[in-house]
Amino acid sequence: MGDLLVSYLKIDIKRLITDKKVLFAVLILLIIAVIDPITVTRHFTKYAGSAETIGQNPFQFWMLMNSVSWGNNLYSTVFWILAVLFTGLIYYEDKNTSLYMYQITRGGKGRYFVSKFISTGMLSFLTVLVTLEINVVMTYKLFPDTINKTEYYDRLVPHAGSFVYNAFLSNPMNMVQIYTLINALAISIFVVFSLCISMLLNFKNRYVILVTPVIILYAINYIFDSYPTLFTYDIRIILQPVAVGALTSIITWENVIIVIGGWILVDLILIGAVFYKMRDCYE
Numbered sequence: 001m002g003d004l005l006v007s008y009l010k011i012d013i014k015r016l017i018t019d020k021k022v023l024f025a026v027l028i029l030l031i032i033a034v035i036d037p038i039t040v041t042r043h044f045t046k047y048a049g050s051a052e053t054i055g056q057n058p059f060q061f062w063m064l065m066n067s068v069s070w071g072n073n074l075y076s077t078v079f080w081i082l083a084v085l086f087t088g089l090i091y092y093e094d095k096n097t098s099l100y101m102y103q104i105t106r107g108g109k110g111r112y113f114v115s116k117f118i119s120t121g122m123l124s125f126l127t128v129l130v131t132l133e134i135n136v137v138m139t140y141k142l143f144p145d146t147i148n149k150t151e152y153y154d155r156l157v158p159h160a161g162s163f164v165y166n167a168f169l170s171n172p173m174n175m176v177q178i179y180t181l182i183n184a185l186a187i188s189i190f191v192v193f194s195l196c197i198s199m200l201l202n203f204k205n206r207y208v209i210l211v212t213p214v215i216i217l218y219a220i221n222y223i224f225d226s227y228p229t230l231f232t233y234d235i236r237i238i239l240q241p242v243a244v245g246a247l248t249s250i251i252t253w254e255n256v257i258i259v260i261g262g263w264i265l266v267d268l269i270l271i272g273a274v275f276y277k278m279r280d281c282y283e
Helices: 002-017 020-046 048-054 070-085 090-095 099-107 109-142 165-170 172-201 206-226 228-233 253-277
Strands: none
Touching: 002 020, 002 090, 002 109, 020 048, 020 070, 020 109, 070 109, 070 172, 070 206, 090 109, 090 172, 109 172, 109 253, 165 172, 172 206, 172 253, 206 228, 228 253
Protein backbone atom coordinates (compact mmCIF):
# COMPACT_ATOMS: atom_id res chain seq x y z
CA MET A 1 0.00 0.00 0.00
CA GLY A 2 2.78 2.42 0.96
CA ASP A 3 4.67 2.12 -2.33
CA LEU A 4 1.53 2.63 -4.39
CA LEU A 5 0.49 5.66 -2.33
CA VAL A 6 3.95 7.22 -2.76
CA SER A 7 3.69 6.54 -6.49
CA TYR A 8 0.29 8.26 -6.61
CA LEU A 9 1.64 11.21 -4.62
CA LYS A 10 4.56 11.66 -7.01
CA ILE A 11 2.20 11.65 -9.98
CA ASP A 12 -0.24 14.09 -8.39
CA ILE A 13 2.45 16.50 -7.18
CA LYS A 14 4.11 16.50 -10.60
CA ARG A 15 0.77 17.26 -12.23
CA LEU A 16 0.00 20.03 -9.74
CA ILE A 17 3.34 21.86 -10.06
CA THR A 18 2.91 21.99 -13.84
CA ASP A 19 -0.79 22.90 -13.79
CA LYS A 20 -1.51 26.39 -15.15
CA LYS A 21 -4.07 27.18 -12.46
CA VAL A 22 -1.63 26.29 -9.68
CA LEU A 23 1.17 28.22 -11.37
CA PHE A 24 -1.13 31.23 -11.68
CA ALA A 25 -1.87 31.06 -7.94
CA VAL A 26 1.86 30.86 -7.19
CA LEU A 27 2.52 33.81 -9.50
CA ILE A 28 -0.08 35.94 -7.69
CA LEU A 29 1.49 35.14 -4.33
CA LEU A 30 5.02 35.85 -5.57
CA ILE A 31 3.97 39.19 -7.09
CA ILE A 32 2.39 40.19 -3.79
CA ALA A 33 5.31 38.93 -1.70
CA VAL A 34 8.04 40.63 -3.74
CA ILE A 35 6.50 43.77 -5.21
CA ASP A 36 4.36 44.90 -2.25
CA PRO A 37 7.29 45.83 0.07
CA ILE A 38 9.13 47.46 -2.86
CA THR A 39 6.18 49.74 -3.61
CA VAL A 40 5.93 50.66 0.07
CA THR A 41 9.58 51.77 0.10
CA ARG A 42 9.03 53.78 -3.10
CA HIS A 43 6.14 55.55 -1.37
CA PHE A 44 8.41 56.64 1.47
CA THR A 45 11.09 57.71 -1.01
CA LYS A 46 8.53 59.96 -2.65
CA TYR A 47 7.04 61.21 0.63
CA ALA A 48 10.03 61.37 2.95
CA GLY A 49 8.13 63.29 5.63
CA SER A 50 5.69 60.46 6.19
CA ALA A 51 8.58 58.11 6.94
CA GLU A 52 9.36 60.07 10.12
CA THR A 53 5.72 60.22 11.18
CA ILE A 54 4.77 56.64 10.43
CA GLY A 55 8.14 55.08 11.14
CA GLN A 56 10.31 52.57 9.32
CA ASN A 57 10.02 49.51 11.52
CA PRO A 58 9.60 46.35 9.38
CA PHE A 59 6.95 44.98 11.76
CA GLN A 60 4.59 47.64 10.42
CA PHE A 61 5.03 46.76 6.76
CA TRP A 62 5.10 42.99 6.23
CA MET A 63 2.24 42.22 3.91
CA LEU A 64 -0.10 40.48 6.36
CA MET A 65 0.15 43.38 8.81
CA ASN A 66 0.11 46.32 6.41
CA SER A 67 -3.65 46.42 5.88
CA VAL A 68 -3.51 49.62 3.79
CA SER A 69 -1.16 48.18 1.15
CA TRP A 70 -2.38 46.93 -2.22
CA GLY A 71 -0.69 43.58 -1.55
CA ASN A 72 -2.67 42.98 1.62
CA ASN A 73 -5.93 43.99 -0.08
CA LEU A 74 -5.25 41.75 -3.09
CA TYR A 75 -4.34 38.80 -0.85
CA SER A 76 -7.55 39.25 1.15
CA THR A 77 -9.63 39.55 -2.03
CA VAL A 78 -8.29 36.43 -3.74
CA PHE A 79 -7.88 34.30 -0.60
CA TRP A 80 -10.83 31.98 -1.33
CA ILE A 81 -10.01 31.92 -5.05
CA LEU A 82 -6.48 30.74 -4.29
CA ALA A 83 -7.92 27.82 -2.33
CA VAL A 84 -9.73 26.60 -5.46
CA LEU A 85 -6.84 27.26 -7.85
CA PHE A 86 -4.49 25.18 -5.72
CA THR A 87 -6.68 22.11 -6.29
CA GLY A 88 -5.63 22.27 -9.93
CA LEU A 89 -9.09 20.82 -10.61
CA ILE A 90 -7.15 17.56 -10.42
CA TYR A 91 -10.20 15.39 -9.75
CA TYR A 92 -12.21 17.03 -12.54
CA GLU A 93 -9.37 16.44 -15.00
CA ASP A 94 -9.15 12.78 -13.95
CA LYS A 95 -12.88 12.22 -14.37
CA ASN A 96 -12.70 13.57 -17.91
CA THR A 97 -9.86 11.28 -18.94
CA SER A 98 -8.95 7.64 -18.46
CA LEU A 99 -6.77 8.47 -15.43
CA TYR A 100 -9.60 8.06 -12.91
CA MET A 101 -10.52 4.51 -13.85
CA TYR A 102 -6.88 3.53 -14.39
CA GLN A 103 -5.73 4.68 -10.95
CA ILE A 104 -8.82 3.34 -9.17
CA THR A 105 -8.48 -0.12 -10.67
CA ARG A 106 -4.69 -0.14 -10.25
CA GLY A 107 -4.43 0.84 -6.59
CA GLY A 108 -7.92 1.22 -5.17
CA LYS A 109 -10.01 4.25 -4.38
CA GLY A 110 -8.52 4.65 -0.89
CA ARG A 111 -5.01 5.40 -2.13
CA TYR A 112 -6.39 7.46 -4.99
CA PHE A 113 -8.39 9.85 -2.81
CA VAL A 114 -5.83 10.01 0.02
CA SER A 115 -3.19 11.00 -2.53
CA LYS A 116 -5.40 13.79 -3.86
CA PHE A 117 -6.02 15.23 -0.38
CA ILE A 118 -2.39 14.99 0.75
CA SER A 119 -0.85 16.34 -2.45
CA THR A 120 -3.12 19.38 -2.77
CA GLY A 121 -3.03 20.20 0.96
CA MET A 122 0.73 19.77 1.31
CA LEU A 123 1.64 21.66 -1.86
CA SER A 124 -0.61 24.61 -1.01
CA PHE A 125 0.70 24.77 2.57
CA LEU A 126 4.35 24.81 1.48
CA THR A 127 3.74 27.29 -1.34
CA VAL A 128 1.95 29.82 0.85
CA LEU A 129 4.46 29.35 3.66
CA VAL A 130 7.46 29.96 1.38
CA THR A 131 5.96 32.98 -0.38
CA LEU A 132 4.93 34.61 2.90
CA GLU A 133 8.43 34.00 4.26
CA ILE A 134 9.87 35.65 1.15
CA ASN A 135 7.73 38.68 1.91
CA VAL A 136 8.95 38.76 5.52
CA VAL A 137 12.61 38.52 4.46
CA MET A 138 12.23 41.26 1.85
CA THR A 139 10.37 43.55 4.23
CA TYR A 140 12.98 43.18 6.96
CA LYS A 141 15.75 43.82 4.41
CA LEU A 142 14.09 46.93 3.00
CA PHE A 143 13.09 48.24 6.45
CA PRO A 144 16.03 47.38 8.74
CA ASP A 145 15.11 49.73 11.60
CA THR A 146 13.80 47.37 14.28
CA ILE A 147 14.68 49.75 17.14
CA ASN A 148 12.69 52.94 16.68
CA LYS A 149 8.95 52.79 17.30
CA THR A 150 6.29 55.40 16.55
CA GLU A 151 2.71 55.94 17.67
CA TYR A 152 1.63 54.09 14.52
CA TYR A 153 3.70 51.10 15.61
CA ASP A 154 2.12 51.17 19.07
CA ARG A 155 -1.35 50.86 17.53
CA LEU A 156 -0.31 47.53 15.99
CA VAL A 157 0.77 45.98 19.27
CA PRO A 158 -1.56 43.04 20.15
CA HIS A 159 -3.83 43.40 23.15
CA ALA A 160 -2.75 41.73 26.38
CA GLY A 161 -4.34 38.30 26.56
CA SER A 162 -4.49 37.80 22.79
CA PHE A 163 -3.03 34.58 21.43
CA VAL A 164 0.11 36.25 20.05
CA TYR A 165 0.72 38.71 22.91
CA ASN A 166 3.39 36.67 24.69
CA ALA A 167 5.06 35.81 21.40
CA PHE A 168 5.18 39.50 20.52
CA LEU A 169 6.69 40.41 23.89
CA SER A 170 9.47 37.85 23.48
CA ASN A 171 10.20 38.98 19.91
CA PRO A 172 7.89 40.53 17.28
CA MET A 173 9.33 38.07 14.75
CA ASN A 174 7.72 35.24 16.73
CA MET A 175 4.33 36.81 16.12
CA VAL A 176 5.19 37.18 12.43
CA GLN A 177 6.02 33.48 12.18
CA ILE A 178 2.83 32.41 13.95
CA TYR A 179 0.71 34.32 11.44
CA THR A 180 2.74 32.99 8.53
CA LEU A 181 2.13 29.43 9.70
CA ILE A 182 -1.60 29.76 10.41
CA ASN A 183 -2.21 31.49 7.06
CA ALA A 184 -0.46 28.64 5.23
CA LEU A 185 -2.39 26.09 7.30
CA ALA A 186 -5.70 27.86 6.61
CA ILE A 187 -5.13 27.86 2.85
CA SER A 188 -4.37 24.13 2.90
CA ILE A 189 -7.55 23.47 4.90
CA PHE A 190 -9.66 25.36 2.38
CA VAL A 191 -7.92 23.68 -0.56
CA VAL A 192 -9.02 20.30 0.81
CA PHE A 193 -12.49 21.77 1.44
CA SER A 194 -12.70 22.95 -2.19
CA LEU A 195 -11.49 19.59 -3.49
CA CYS A 196 -14.14 17.77 -1.44
CA ILE A 197 -16.87 20.06 -2.79
CA SER A 198 -15.80 19.32 -6.37
CA MET A 199 -15.83 15.58 -5.65
CA LEU A 200 -19.21 15.59 -3.94
CA LEU A 201 -21.07 17.81 -6.39
CA ASN A 202 -19.29 16.45 -9.45
CA PHE A 203 -20.35 19.24 -11.83
CA LYS A 204 -19.56 18.75 -15.49
CA ASN A 205 -18.57 22.36 -16.16
CA ARG A 206 -15.07 23.37 -15.00
CA TYR A 207 -16.09 27.00 -14.38
CA VAL A 208 -18.94 25.93 -12.12
CA ILE A 209 -16.48 23.75 -10.20
CA LEU A 210 -14.14 26.74 -9.84
CA VAL A 211 -16.73 29.20 -8.55
CA THR A 212 -18.92 26.96 -6.37
CA PRO A 213 -16.48 26.50 -3.44
CA VAL A 214 -15.62 30.21 -3.62
CA ILE A 215 -19.28 31.18 -3.35
CA ILE A 216 -19.81 28.79 -0.42
CA LEU A 217 -16.77 30.12 1.45
CA TYR A 218 -17.68 33.76 0.78
CA ALA A 219 -21.22 33.09 2.04
CA ILE A 220 -19.95 31.48 5.26
CA ASN A 221 -17.52 34.34 5.78
CA TYR A 222 -20.29 36.89 5.15
CA ILE A 223 -22.34 35.39 7.97
CA PHE A 224 -19.45 35.68 10.42
CA ASP A 225 -18.69 39.23 9.25
CA SER A 226 -22.31 40.25 9.80
CA TYR A 227 -22.37 39.56 13.54
CA PRO A 228 -19.79 41.30 15.78
CA THR A 229 -20.26 38.61 18.43
CA LEU A 230 -18.79 36.11 15.94
CA PHE A 231 -15.71 38.18 15.06
CA THR A 232 -13.42 36.19 17.36
CA TYR A 233 -14.55 33.01 15.57
CA ASP A 234 -14.15 34.43 12.06
CA ILE A 235 -11.15 32.74 10.50
CA ARG A 236 -10.51 35.59 8.08
CA ILE A 237 -10.27 37.99 11.02
CA ILE A 238 -8.09 35.57 13.00
CA LEU A 239 -5.69 35.40 10.05
CA GLN A 240 -5.18 39.19 10.03
CA PRO A 241 -2.45 40.37 12.45
CA VAL A 242 -3.88 43.87 12.71
CA ALA A 243 -7.06 42.44 14.28
CA VAL A 244 -5.40 41.54 17.61
CA GLY A 245 -4.62 45.21 18.15
CA ALA A 246 -7.69 46.76 16.56
CA LEU A 247 -10.63 44.72 17.85
CA THR A 248 -12.10 45.44 21.27
CA SER A 249 -12.68 41.69 21.66
CA ILE A 250 -9.68 39.55 22.56
CA ILE A 251 -8.78 36.71 20.19
CA THR A 252 -7.35 33.96 22.39
CA TRP A 253 -5.67 30.64 21.65
CA GLU A 254 -8.97 29.04 22.58
CA ASN A 255 -10.65 30.93 19.72
CA VAL A 256 -7.91 29.96 17.29
CA ILE A 257 -7.97 26.27 18.24
CA ILE A 258 -11.78 26.09 18.10
CA VAL A 259 -11.93 27.77 14.68
CA ILE A 260 -9.06 25.93 13.00
CA GLY A 261 -10.05 22.67 14.68
CA GLY A 262 -13.64 23.24 13.56
CA TRP A 263 -12.62 23.73 9.93
CA ILE A 264 -10.40 20.63 10.09
CA LEU A 265 -13.41 18.71 11.43
CA VAL A 266 -15.49 20.00 8.52
CA ASP A 267 -12.81 18.73 6.13
CA LEU A 268 -12.78 15.32 7.81
CA ILE A 269 -16.59 15.08 7.58
CA LEU A 270 -16.45 16.01 3.89
CA ILE A 271 -13.67 13.49 3.27
CA GLY A 272 -15.84 10.85 4.93
CA ALA A 273 -18.72 11.89 2.71
CA VAL A 274 -16.48 11.55 -0.35
CA PHE A 275 -15.49 8.01 0.60
CA TYR A 276 -19.11 7.13 1.29
CA LYS A 277 -20.29 8.59 -2.03
CA MET A 278 -17.48 6.87 -3.92
CA ARG A 279 -17.83 3.50 -2.18
CA ASP A 280 -18.70 2.13 -5.61
CA CYS A 281 -15.39 2.70 -7.38
CA TYR A 282 -17.04 2.46 -10.77
CA GLU A 283 -19.43 5.35 -10.08
